[in-house]
Amino acid sequence: MPTYARGSRRKARRQRLFNSEAAMPALEQHFTIKAPPDFELGIPREPLSYSICFPDDGNSSPKPLLFFIGGFGFRRDGDYVAGKLVPHLVSKGFITVTVGYHGSLVRTTRDPSFTVRPGWFDDFRRVSGVDVPDDPGAVIALLRANGVSELPPEFSFVKQCGTDYESFGTLGALDHLQVYADMVRRGVPFDRNRVMVFGTSHGAYLAMMLLKFAPHTFSAIIENSCWVHAIETEMNNLWQPHRHHFDAGGVRVYYSNFSPWTREDSSDPHFLKPEHLEIRDLRKNHYQGASGVSVISYHGVDDQMIPAQEKQTLWNVLRNKVNLRATMVTQDDVDGRLFKNTRHGLDASLIGLFDHAMTCLGEVPSRVGDDFQRASLRSLPCGTATYEIEYSTDYGFNASMR
Known part of the structure:
Protein backbone atom coordinates (compact mmCIF):
# COMPACT_ATOMS: atom_id res chain seq x y z
CA MET A 1 0.00 0.00 0.00
CA THR A 109 23.15 5.78 7.78
CA ARG A 110 21.48 7.56 10.65
CA ASP A 111 22.48 6.49 14.17
CA PRO A 112 24.97 3.87 12.96
CA SER A 113 26.44 1.21 15.18
CA PHE A 114 30.19 0.71 15.29
CA THR A 115 32.22 -2.40 15.99
CA VAL A 116 35.93 -3.18 15.88
CA ARG A 117 37.93 -5.85 14.08
CA PRO A 118 38.94 -9.05 15.89
CA GLY A 119 42.03 -8.53 18.06
CA TRP A 120 41.48 -4.75 18.19
CA PHE A 121 41.49 -4.50 22.00
CA ASP A 122 44.51 -6.77 22.42
CA ASP A 123 46.42 -4.65 19.91
CA PHE A 124 45.39 -1.44 21.67
CA ARG A 125 46.52 -2.78 25.06
CA ARG A 126 49.84 -3.89 23.60
CA VAL A 127 50.54 -0.56 21.86
CA SER A 128 49.25 1.73 24.63
CA GLY A 129 50.36 -0.30 27.64
CA VAL A 130 46.97 0.41 29.22
CA ASP A 131 44.59 -2.33 30.35
CA VAL A 132 41.21 -1.29 28.95
CA PRO A 133 37.91 -3.20 28.89
CA ASP A 134 36.50 -4.54 25.63
CA ASP A 135 34.43 -1.42 25.16
CA PRO A 136 35.15 1.18 22.44
CA GLY A 137 33.38 3.84 24.47
CA ALA A 138 35.67 3.22 27.43
CA VAL A 139 38.73 3.61 25.19
CA ILE A 140 37.46 6.92 23.83
CA ALA A 141 36.64 8.15 27.33
CA LEU A 142 40.19 7.27 28.45
CA LEU A 143 41.70 9.20 25.54
CA ARG A 144 39.48 12.19 26.21
CA ALA A 145 40.39 12.19 29.93
CA ASN A 146 44.06 12.25 29.02
CA GLY A 147 43.73 15.05 26.48
CA VAL A 148 44.31 12.83 23.43
CA SER A 149 42.47 14.29 20.44
CA GLU A 150 42.76 11.38 17.99
CA LEU A 151 42.43 7.62 18.13
CA PRO A 152 45.30 6.47 15.88
CA PRO A 153 44.12 5.52 12.37
CA GLU A 154 45.33 1.94 12.74
CA PHE A 155 42.61 1.57 15.36
CA SER A 156 39.76 2.62 13.07
CA PHE A 157 36.20 1.43 13.79
CA VAL A 158 33.89 -0.48 11.47
CA LYS A 159 30.49 1.06 10.77
CA GLN A 160 27.72 -1.52 10.49
CA CYS A 161 25.14 -0.95 7.74
CA GLY A 162 22.76 -3.86 8.31
CA THR A 163 22.05 -5.75 5.09
CA ASP A 164 23.04 -2.73 3.00
CA TYR A 165 26.48 -2.57 1.40
CA GLU A 166 28.15 -1.08 -1.65
CA SER A 167 27.06 -3.34 -4.50
CA ILE A 231 36.48 0.85 -7.70
CA GLU A 232 37.39 -2.02 -5.40
CA THR A 233 38.14 0.22 -2.45
CA GLU A 234 34.70 1.79 -2.82
CA MET A 235 33.10 -1.65 -2.75
CA ASN A 236 34.92 -2.39 0.49
CA ASN A 237 36.82 0.52 1.99
CA LEU A 238 38.15 -1.72 4.75
CA TRP A 239 40.81 -2.28 2.09
CA GLN A 240 41.57 1.44 2.15
CA PRO A 241 40.90 2.40 5.78
CA HIS A 242 41.06 5.74 7.55
CA ARG A 243 39.14 7.62 4.85
CA HIS A 244 36.22 8.61 7.08
CA HIS A 245 36.10 9.94 10.60
CA PHE A 246 33.71 11.36 13.17
CA ASP A 247 34.09 13.45 16.30
CA ALA A 248 33.48 11.59 19.57
CA GLY A 249 33.35 14.43 22.07
CA GLY A 250 36.66 15.93 21.00
CA VAL A 251 38.36 12.71 19.94
CA ARG A 252 38.69 12.04 16.21
CA VAL A 253 37.77 8.44 15.40
CA TYR A 254 38.45 6.92 11.99
CA TYR A 255 36.14 4.31 10.53
CA SER A 256 35.38 2.23 7.45
CA ASN A 257 32.02 0.94 6.25
CA PHE A 258 31.50 -2.78 6.64
CA SER A 259 31.19 -4.75 3.41
CA PRO A 260 30.79 -8.47 2.74
CA TRP A 261 33.10 -8.39 -0.30
CA THR A 262 36.37 -10.18 0.38
CA ARG A 263 39.44 -10.94 -1.71
CA GLU A 264 41.49 -13.09 0.66
CA ASP A 265 40.01 -16.54 -0.04
CA SER A 266 38.76 -17.45 -3.53
CA SER A 267 36.58 -20.22 -2.05
CA ASP A 268 34.64 -17.69 0.04
CA PRO A 269 31.16 -17.14 -1.49
CA HIS A 270 31.73 -13.40 -1.04
CA PHE A 271 35.06 -13.39 -2.87
CA LEU A 272 35.31 -10.53 -5.38
CA SER A 376 14.16 -10.12 -23.66
CA LEU A 377 16.95 -12.33 -22.43
CA ARG A 378 20.02 -10.22 -21.71
CA SER A 379 23.10 -12.41 -21.81
CA LEU A 380 26.30 -10.57 -20.90
CA PRO A 381 29.51 -12.65 -20.98
CA CYS A 382 32.03 -11.68 -18.32
CA GLY A 383 35.18 -13.74 -18.27
CA THR A 384 34.32 -17.31 -17.29
CA ALA A 385 30.78 -16.37 -16.23
CA THR A 386 27.68 -15.01 -17.93
CA TYR A 387 25.28 -12.55 -16.36
CA GLU A 388 21.69 -13.05 -17.51
CA ILE A 389 18.53 -11.05 -17.00
CA GLU A 390 15.35 -12.73 -18.20
CA TYR A 391 12.36 -10.42 -18.66
CA SER A 392 8.75 -11.53 -18.87
CA THR A 393 5.65 -9.86 -20.28
CA ASP A 394 4.01 -9.83 -16.83
CA TYR A 395 6.74 -7.36 -15.80
CA GLY A 396 8.77 -9.75 -13.78
CA PHE A 397 12.48 -10.40 -14.28
CA ASN A 398 15.14 -12.72 -13.00
CA ALA A 399 18.82 -11.87 -12.77
CA SER A 400 21.46 -14.56 -12.42
CA MET A 401 25.18 -15.19 -12.75
CA ARG A 402 26.06 -18.51 -14.39
Whole structure:
Protein backbone atom coordinates (compact mmCIF):
# COMPACT_ATOMS: atom_id res chain seq x y z
CA MET A 1 0.00 0.00 0.00
CA PRO A 2 1.25 3.50 -0.76
CA THR A 3 1.97 6.00 1.95
CA TYR A 4 1.49 9.70 1.40
CA ALA A 5 3.51 12.79 2.18
CA ARG A 6 2.32 15.19 4.84
CA GLY A 7 2.63 18.93 4.74
CA SER A 8 0.94 21.90 6.32
CA ARG A 9 -0.79 23.91 3.61
CA ARG A 10 -0.43 21.26 0.93
CA LYS A 11 -1.52 18.32 3.07
CA ALA A 12 -4.89 17.79 1.47
CA ARG A 13 -3.46 18.21 -1.99
CA ARG A 14 -0.67 15.73 -1.42
CA GLN A 15 -2.96 13.16 0.19
CA ARG A 16 -5.33 12.71 -2.74
CA LEU A 17 -5.46 8.97 -3.11
CA PHE A 18 -3.92 7.25 -6.08
CA ASN A 19 -6.50 5.09 -7.79
CA SER A 20 -5.06 3.13 -10.71
CA GLU A 21 -8.51 2.27 -12.05
CA ALA A 22 -9.63 5.88 -12.10
CA ALA A 23 -6.17 6.99 -13.32
CA MET A 24 -6.30 10.13 -11.20
CA PRO A 25 -2.72 10.75 -10.05
CA ALA A 26 -1.84 12.57 -6.87
CA LEU A 27 0.82 15.23 -6.80
CA GLU A 28 3.17 12.99 -4.81
CA GLN A 29 3.11 9.31 -3.85
CA HIS A 30 5.40 6.96 -1.95
CA PHE A 31 5.55 3.19 -2.23
CA THR A 32 7.38 0.37 -0.50
CA ILE A 33 7.81 -2.86 -2.43
CA LYS A 34 9.80 -6.06 -2.36
CA ALA A 35 13.39 -5.60 -3.51
CA PRO A 36 14.88 -7.86 -6.17
CA PRO A 37 17.06 -10.66 -4.74
CA ASP A 38 20.78 -10.20 -4.20
CA PHE A 39 21.67 -12.68 -6.94
CA GLU A 40 25.46 -12.28 -6.51
CA LEU A 41 26.00 -12.67 -2.76
CA GLY A 42 22.62 -13.95 -1.57
CA ILE A 43 22.36 -11.42 1.27
CA PRO A 44 18.78 -10.71 2.44
CA ARG A 45 17.28 -7.48 1.15
CA GLU A 46 15.28 -4.85 3.00
CA PRO A 47 12.09 -3.54 1.32
CA LEU A 48 12.61 -1.04 -1.49
CA SER A 49 11.00 2.40 -1.36
CA TYR A 50 10.39 4.97 -4.06
CA SER A 51 8.59 8.26 -4.65
CA ILE A 52 6.67 9.57 -7.65
CA CYS A 53 5.90 13.24 -8.33
CA PHE A 54 3.36 14.15 -11.02
CA PRO A 55 2.85 17.35 -12.98
CA ASP A 56 -0.34 18.94 -11.74
CA ASP A 57 -1.26 20.74 -14.92
CA GLY A 58 -4.68 19.27 -15.61
CA ASN A 59 -3.43 17.60 -18.80
CA SER A 60 -4.39 13.92 -18.78
CA SER A 61 -2.24 12.87 -21.75
CA PRO A 62 0.52 10.35 -20.89
CA LYS A 63 3.70 12.12 -19.84
CA PRO A 64 7.30 10.96 -20.13
CA LEU A 65 8.82 9.24 -17.13
CA LEU A 66 12.09 10.45 -15.63
CA PHE A 67 14.23 8.69 -13.03
CA PHE A 68 16.59 10.96 -11.12
CA ILE A 69 19.48 9.05 -9.51
CA GLY A 70 21.80 10.81 -7.09
CA GLY A 71 25.30 9.71 -6.17
CA PHE A 72 26.84 8.25 -3.03
CA GLY A 73 24.95 9.43 0.04
CA PHE A 74 21.86 10.22 -2.05
CA ARG A 75 18.71 10.96 -0.06
CA ARG A 76 15.61 11.30 -2.17
CA ASP A 77 13.94 13.25 0.64
CA GLY A 78 16.84 15.70 0.98
CA ASP A 79 16.13 19.44 0.92
CA TYR A 80 17.70 20.03 -2.48
CA VAL A 81 16.39 16.95 -4.27
CA ALA A 82 12.85 16.96 -2.88
CA GLY A 83 12.55 20.71 -2.40
CA LYS A 84 14.15 22.09 -5.57
CA LEU A 85 15.36 19.59 -8.15
CA VAL A 86 12.36 17.27 -8.37
CA PRO A 87 9.83 20.14 -8.50
CA HIS A 88 11.84 21.63 -11.36
CA LEU A 89 11.90 18.34 -13.27
CA VAL A 90 8.15 17.98 -12.74
CA SER A 91 7.60 21.54 -13.95
CA LYS A 92 9.17 20.48 -17.25
CA GLY A 93 6.37 17.98 -17.76
CA PHE A 94 8.02 14.80 -16.44
CA ILE A 95 6.58 12.26 -14.04
CA THR A 96 9.65 12.11 -11.82
CA VAL A 97 10.74 9.09 -9.78
CA THR A 98 13.38 8.79 -7.07
CA VAL A 99 14.38 5.45 -5.57
CA GLY A 100 16.01 4.56 -2.25
CA TYR A 101 18.29 2.16 -4.09
CA HIS A 102 20.60 -0.42 -2.54
CA GLY A 103 23.72 1.12 -1.01
CA SER A 104 22.54 4.70 -1.42
CA LEU A 105 22.66 5.37 2.31
CA VAL A 106 25.68 3.26 3.29
CA ARG A 107 27.64 6.46 3.91
CA THR A 108 24.86 8.37 5.59
CA THR A 109 23.15 5.78 7.78
CA ARG A 110 21.48 7.56 10.65
CA ASP A 111 22.48 6.49 14.17
CA PRO A 112 24.97 3.87 12.96
CA SER A 113 26.44 1.21 15.18
CA PHE A 114 30.19 0.71 15.29
CA THR A 115 32.22 -2.40 15.99
CA VAL A 116 35.93 -3.18 15.88
CA ARG A 117 37.93 -5.85 14.08
CA PRO A 118 38.94 -9.05 15.89
CA GLY A 119 42.03 -8.53 18.06
CA TRP A 120 41.48 -4.75 18.19
CA PHE A 121 41.49 -4.50 22.00
CA ASP A 122 44.51 -6.77 22.42
CA ASP A 123 46.42 -4.65 19.91
CA PHE A 124 45.39 -1.44 21.67
CA ARG A 125 46.52 -2.78 25.06
CA ARG A 126 49.84 -3.89 23.60
CA VAL A 127 50.54 -0.56 21.86
CA SER A 128 49.25 1.73 24.63
CA GLY A 129 50.36 -0.30 27.64
CA VAL A 130 46.97 0.41 29.22
CA ASP A 131 44.59 -2.33 30.35
CA VAL A 132 41.21 -1.29 28.95
CA PRO A 133 37.91 -3.20 28.89
CA ASP A 134 36.50 -4.54 25.63
CA ASP A 135 34.43 -1.42 25.16
CA PRO A 136 35.15 1.18 22.44
CA GLY A 137 33.38 3.84 24.47
CA ALA A 138 35.67 3.22 27.43
CA VAL A 139 38.73 3.61 25.19
CA ILE A 140 37.46 6.92 23.83
CA ALA A 141 36.64 8.15 27.33
CA LEU A 142 40.19 7.27 28.45
CA LEU A 143 41.70 9.20 25.54
CA ARG A 144 39.48 12.19 26.21
CA ALA A 145 40.39 12.19 29.93
CA ASN A 146 44.06 12.25 29.02
CA GLY A 147 43.73 15.05 26.48
CA VAL A 148 44.31 12.83 23.43
CA SER A 149 42.47 14.29 20.44
CA GLU A 150 42.76 11.38 17.99
CA LEU A 151 42.43 7.62 18.13
CA PRO A 152 45.30 6.47 15.88
CA PRO A 153 44.12 5.52 12.37
CA GLU A 154 45.33 1.94 12.74
CA PHE A 155 42.61 1.57 15.36
CA SER A 156 39.76 2.62 13.07
CA PHE A 157 36.20 1.43 13.79
CA VAL A 158 33.89 -0.48 11.47
CA LYS A 159 30.49 1.06 10.77
CA GLN A 160 27.72 -1.52 10.49
CA CYS A 161 25.14 -0.95 7.74
CA GLY A 162 22.76 -3.86 8.31
CA THR A 163 22.05 -5.75 5.09
CA ASP A 164 23.04 -2.73 3.00
CA TYR A 165 26.48 -2.57 1.40
CA GLU A 166 28.15 -1.08 -1.65
CA SER A 167 27.06 -3.34 -4.50
CA PHE A 168 28.50 -0.81 -6.96
CA GLY A 169 25.99 -0.92 -9.74
CA THR A 170 24.22 -4.24 -10.08
CA LEU A 171 21.62 -4.10 -7.30
CA GLY A 172 21.12 -0.35 -7.67
CA ALA A 173 20.27 -0.80 -11.34
CA LEU A 174 17.97 -3.75 -10.68
CA ASP A 175 16.16 -1.74 -8.00
CA HIS A 176 15.23 0.85 -10.62
CA LEU A 177 13.99 -1.85 -12.98
CA GLN A 178 11.90 -3.26 -10.15
CA VAL A 179 10.35 0.16 -9.59
CA TYR A 180 9.67 0.61 -13.32
CA ALA A 181 7.93 -2.78 -13.45
CA ASP A 182 5.95 -2.04 -10.29
CA MET A 183 4.68 1.22 -11.76
CA VAL A 184 3.49 -0.56 -14.90
CA ARG A 185 1.74 -3.26 -12.88
CA ARG A 186 0.00 -0.62 -10.75
CA GLY A 187 -1.25 1.13 -13.84
CA VAL A 188 0.56 4.38 -13.15
CA PRO A 189 -0.20 6.51 -16.24
CA PHE A 190 3.02 7.40 -18.04
CA ASP A 191 4.29 7.20 -21.60
CA ARG A 192 6.12 3.87 -21.71
CA ASN A 193 7.76 4.84 -24.99
CA ARG A 194 9.48 7.85 -23.42
CA VAL A 195 11.43 6.84 -20.31
CA MET A 196 14.53 8.82 -19.35
CA VAL A 197 17.20 8.60 -16.66
CA PHE A 198 19.10 11.57 -15.22
CA GLY A 199 22.02 10.76 -12.94
CA THR A 200 25.09 12.35 -11.42
CA SER A 201 28.33 10.72 -10.22
CA HIS A 202 27.51 7.21 -8.96
CA GLY A 203 23.90 7.85 -9.95
CA ALA A 204 25.09 8.53 -13.50
CA TYR A 205 26.96 5.23 -13.37
CA LEU A 206 23.72 3.47 -12.37
CA ALA A 207 21.99 5.17 -15.30
CA MET A 208 24.54 3.64 -17.66
CA MET A 209 24.23 0.25 -15.95
CA LEU A 210 20.49 0.46 -16.63
CA LEU A 211 21.24 1.03 -20.30
CA LYS A 212 23.42 -2.11 -20.23
CA PHE A 213 20.81 -4.21 -18.42
CA ALA A 214 17.69 -2.98 -20.27
CA PRO A 215 18.74 -1.34 -23.54
CA HIS A 216 15.22 -1.33 -25.04
CA THR A 217 13.52 0.27 -22.02
CA PHE A 218 15.04 3.77 -21.98
CA SER A 219 14.91 6.40 -24.67
CA ALA A 220 17.43 8.89 -23.25
CA ILE A 221 20.14 9.07 -20.57
CA ILE A 222 21.55 12.28 -19.12
CA GLU A 223 24.67 11.59 -17.11
CA ASN A 224 27.13 13.82 -15.28
CA SER A 225 30.55 12.47 -14.30
CA CYS A 226 29.63 8.80 -14.27
CA TRP A 227 32.02 6.22 -12.91
CA VAL A 228 33.39 4.02 -15.70
CA HIS A 229 34.19 0.86 -13.76
CA ALA A 230 34.03 -0.52 -10.26
CA ILE A 231 36.48 0.85 -7.70
CA GLU A 232 37.39 -2.02 -5.40
CA THR A 233 38.14 0.22 -2.45
CA GLU A 234 34.70 1.79 -2.82
CA MET A 235 33.10 -1.65 -2.75
CA ASN A 236 34.92 -2.39 0.49
CA ASN A 237 36.82 0.52 1.99
CA LEU A 238 38.15 -1.72 4.75
CA TRP A 239 40.81 -2.28 2.09
CA GLN A 240 41.57 1.44 2.15
CA PRO A 241 40.90 2.40 5.78
CA HIS A 242 41.06 5.74 7.55
CA ARG A 243 39.14 7.62 4.85
CA HIS A 244 36.22 8.61 7.08
CA HIS A 245 36.10 9.94 10.60
CA PHE A 246 33.71 11.36 13.17
CA ASP A 247 34.09 13.45 16.30
CA ALA A 248 33.48 11.59 19.57
CA GLY A 249 33.35 14.43 22.07
CA GLY A 250 36.66 15.93 21.00
CA VAL A 251 38.36 12.71 19.94
CA ARG A 252 38.69 12.04 16.21
CA VAL A 253 37.77 8.44 15.40
CA TYR A 254 38.45 6.92 11.99
CA TYR A 255 36.14 4.31 10.53
CA SER A 256 35.38 2.23 7.45
CA ASN A 257 32.02 0.94 6.25
CA PHE A 258 31.50 -2.78 6.64
CA SER A 259 31.19 -4.75 3.41
CA PRO A 260 30.79 -8.47 2.74
CA TRP A 261 33.10 -8.39 -0.30
CA THR A 262 36.37 -10.18 0.38
CA ARG A 263 39.44 -10.94 -1.71
CA GLU A 264 41.49 -13.09 0.66
CA ASP A 265 40.01 -16.54 -0.04
CA SER A 266 38.76 -17.45 -3.53
CA SER A 267 36.58 -20.22 -2.05
CA ASP A 268 34.64 -17.69 0.04
CA PRO A 269 31.16 -17.14 -1.49
CA HIS A 270 31.73 -13.40 -1.04
CA PHE A 271 35.06 -13.39 -2.87
CA LEU A 272 35.31 -10.53 -5.38
CA LYS A 273 35.90 -12.26 -8.70
CA PRO A 274 37.14 -10.80 -12.00
CA GLU A 275 33.66 -11.54 -13.37
CA HIS A 276 32.12 -9.28 -10.73
CA LEU A 277 34.35 -6.46 -11.87
CA GLU A 278 33.76 -7.06 -15.58
CA ILE A 279 29.97 -6.71 -15.38
CA ARG A 280 30.56 -3.39 -13.62
CA ASP A 281 32.86 -2.10 -16.36
CA LEU A 282 30.94 0.21 -18.71
CA ARG A 283 33.66 -0.05 -21.34
CA LYS A 284 32.75 -3.64 -22.20
CA ASN A 285 30.78 -4.36 -25.36
CA HIS A 286 27.46 -4.81 -23.55
CA TYR A 287 25.18 -2.34 -25.32
CA GLN A 288 23.57 -4.46 -28.03
CA GLY A 289 20.00 -3.30 -28.50
CA ALA A 290 20.63 0.29 -27.40
CA SER A 291 20.53 1.71 -30.93
CA GLY A 292 18.29 4.77 -30.95
CA VAL A 293 18.93 5.74 -27.33
CA SER A 294 20.18 9.30 -26.84
CA VAL A 295 22.99 9.74 -24.30
CA ILE A 296 23.91 13.26 -23.18
CA SER A 297 27.20 12.99 -21.29
CA TYR A 298 29.30 15.49 -19.30
CA HIS A 299 32.72 15.03 -17.73
CA GLY A 300 35.42 17.25 -16.29
CA VAL A 301 38.87 17.26 -17.84
CA ASP A 302 40.37 17.29 -14.34
CA ASP A 303 38.06 14.69 -12.77
CA GLN A 304 40.09 13.21 -9.91
CA MET A 305 37.79 10.19 -9.50
CA ILE A 306 37.41 9.08 -13.11
CA PRO A 307 40.30 10.29 -15.29
CA ALA A 308 39.28 11.95 -18.54
CA GLN A 309 41.04 9.30 -20.64
CA GLU A 310 38.91 6.57 -19.04
CA LYS A 311 35.76 8.49 -19.90
CA GLN A 312 37.00 8.98 -23.45
CA THR A 313 37.37 5.21 -23.73
CA LEU A 314 33.73 4.78 -22.70
CA TRP A 315 32.63 7.40 -25.22
CA ASN A 316 34.54 5.56 -27.95
CA VAL A 317 32.62 2.38 -27.10
CA LEU A 318 29.28 4.20 -27.10
CA ARG A 319 29.67 6.17 -30.31
CA ASN A 320 28.70 3.27 -32.56
CA LYS A 321 25.97 2.05 -30.19
CA VAL A 322 23.88 5.11 -29.25
CA ASN A 323 23.19 8.69 -30.24
CA LEU A 324 25.94 10.24 -28.13
CA ARG A 325 26.52 13.91 -27.37
CA ALA A 326 29.60 14.12 -25.16
CA THR A 327 31.03 17.24 -23.53
CA MET A 328 34.47 17.27 -21.92
CA VAL A 329 34.28 20.34 -19.72
CA THR A 330 37.48 22.40 -19.75
CA GLN A 331 38.42 25.57 -17.93
CA ASP A 332 37.05 27.58 -20.86
CA ASP A 333 33.59 26.17 -20.09
CA VAL A 334 33.58 27.14 -16.42
CA ASP A 335 31.08 29.97 -16.06
CA GLY A 336 30.41 29.92 -12.30
CA ARG A 337 26.77 29.02 -12.86
CA LEU A 338 26.35 25.82 -14.88
CA PHE A 339 29.91 24.53 -14.46
CA LYS A 340 31.89 25.79 -11.49
CA ASN A 341 35.04 23.71 -11.96
CA THR A 342 36.44 20.87 -14.06
CA ARG A 343 36.68 18.26 -11.30
CA HIS A 344 34.38 15.38 -10.42
CA GLY A 345 30.76 16.43 -10.63
CA LEU A 346 31.79 19.82 -12.05
CA ASP A 347 30.11 21.34 -8.99
CA ALA A 348 27.35 21.69 -11.56
CA SER A 349 23.89 23.07 -11.04
CA LEU A 350 21.80 19.95 -11.59
CA ILE A 351 18.84 22.08 -12.57
CA GLY A 352 20.98 23.99 -15.05
CA LEU A 353 22.60 20.80 -16.30
CA PHE A 354 19.24 19.16 -16.97
CA ASP A 355 17.97 22.21 -18.83
CA HIS A 356 21.18 22.36 -20.87
CA ALA A 357 20.89 18.66 -21.73
CA MET A 358 17.25 19.03 -22.75
CA THR A 359 18.21 21.89 -25.04
CA CYS A 360 20.71 19.54 -26.68
CA LEU A 361 18.19 16.71 -26.79
CA GLY A 362 15.21 18.66 -28.05
CA GLU A 363 12.14 16.43 -28.01
CA VAL A 364 12.19 13.37 -25.79
CA PRO A 365 12.84 10.49 -28.21
CA SER A 366 10.33 7.68 -28.44
CA ARG A 367 11.20 3.96 -28.47
CA VAL A 368 8.57 1.25 -28.81
CA GLY A 369 8.65 -2.03 -26.90
CA ASP A 370 10.57 -2.23 -23.62
CA ASP A 371 12.57 -5.28 -22.54
CA PHE A 372 9.57 -6.69 -20.67
CA GLN A 373 7.24 -6.43 -23.65
CA ARG A 374 9.91 -8.10 -25.78
CA ALA A 375 10.48 -10.85 -23.17
CA SER A 376 14.16 -10.12 -23.66
CA LEU A 377 16.95 -12.33 -22.43
CA ARG A 378 20.02 -10.22 -21.71
CA SER A 379 23.10 -12.41 -21.81
CA LEU A 380 26.30 -10.57 -20.90
CA PRO A 381 29.51 -12.65 -20.98
CA CYS A 382 32.03 -11.68 -18.32
CA GLY A 383 35.18 -13.74 -18.27
CA THR A 384 34.32 -17.31 -17.29
CA ALA A 385 30.78 -16.37 -16.23
CA THR A 386 27.68 -15.01 -17.93
CA TYR A 387 25.28 -12.55 -16.36
CA GLU A 388 21.69 -13.05 -17.51
CA ILE A 389 18.53 -11.05 -17.00
CA GLU A 390 15.35 -12.73 -18.20
CA TYR A 391 12.36 -10.42 -18.66
CA SER A 392 8.75 -11.53 -18.87
CA THR A 393 5.65 -9.86 -20.28
CA ASP A 394 4.01 -9.83 -16.83
CA TYR A 395 6.74 -7.36 -15.80
CA GLY A 396 8.77 -9.75 -13.78
CA PHE A 397 12.48 -10.40 -14.28
CA ASN A 398 15.14 -12.72 -13.00
CA ALA A 399 18.82 -11.87 -12.77
CA SER A 400 21.46 -14.56 -12.42
CA MET A 401 25.18 -15.19 -12.75
CA ARG A 402 26.06 -18.51 -14.39
